[in-house]
Amino acid sequence: MAGKKSPNGSRSDPEGTTEARRAPMREFSRSLPMSLLRAREAVMRQFRPSLRNHGLTEQQWRILRALTAVDTIEVTELARVAFLLGPSLSRILRDLEARDLIERRTAKADLRRGEVSISSKGLKLIEAVAPTSEAIYAEITSRYGARKLAELQDMLAELERGLAEMEVAGEPDAEADE
């Protein structure tokens, strides 16, 4: 398994004369988005099997996880905390409710708002998954180094902040980009 077959098969153009395509702009595989994507994927690959064994997707886990921290939460707030877009959250909540992992009611003060909370069944599920999850996280932490991990997260947070500023700054309507 993992034969590592020669990745450049029959590619023989050492000099580059027939090069119709030059200057890749940037190594591409080293672009920031790709780096972040690969790193995150590498992390999630560790957790997915365990979640899957418990019949949960990553996003469903995020939601249940967020719900354990509060008594009740409104849909919009939950979307913000679990970092999901409204439509995704809407669908997932429908499914989680059908599986009796969460409970919903509408706020009496504002009938538009929905209030969500985890059910006892949901809590049991969380408790069943948490140990494995924590173990994996601990393993990652010790392997990478707690200090370094914290530093990485700080850098990511700062990147986030800086980009948030860019958005308010340069956005001249965005239309008509030729």
Add this chain to the structure above:
Amino acid sequence: MAGKKSPNGSRSDPEGTTEARRAPMREFSRSLPMSLLRAREAVMRQFRPSLRNHGLTEQQWRILRALTAVDTIEVTELARVAFLLGPSLSRILRDLEARDLIERRTAKADLRRGEVSISSKGLKLIEAVAPTSEAIYAEITSRYGARKLAELQDMLAELERGLAEMEVAGEPDAEADE
């Protein structure tokens, strides 16, 4: 706007007697997967509008971008480089081919393999998008600091490496997790 409504609404239980939900395990929003997800999203949010103006999704752009660096590439290799799963790539290539942005033929040496290359139309599209893209990237770089950005990428790469090792190590079949 951004009312910052008290996130713990009617939550007044300082000691924790009626606590049905305790110990969030971790601040959650500070978990590594969430940090990486938010950071990446913050980055992509900068690029998406421009790509959209040119009728490209992020993944389509990744593929075309990867194709400009080579003369021809096999589907599997392309999947590895653009970091896409086979099925996703398969669908996207079908669409890109229908739009005449790429060209495909089967390798004569191995009829299973498909060889992909960018078309002249695809190249033109890339050339139209690249300037804006590069400008955004430059802006991000200067705002965050080139030095720091490189350091971040190094740390991400190391994280990836470490996690790759974890996979070969601990994987006792994964079945029967309770």
Add this chain to the structure above:
DNA sequence: GAAATTTGTTTAACATGTTAAGTTATCCGC
């Protein structure tokens, strides 16, 4: 206080992520 606007949430439509199964072409052993 009714019309216009805004807000909270859901539905719709299309693209991708993810795993499993299907197809066709090679390879490998005997």
Add this chain to the structure above:
DNA sequence: GCGGATAACTTAACATGTTAAACAAATTTC
């Protein structure tokens, strides 16, 4: 050289990402 394993894709099926539109309830305007 045939038959079973492999390999390279592709299809299928279901879940989520993403943007736009629909909807109903609340808020603002006049």
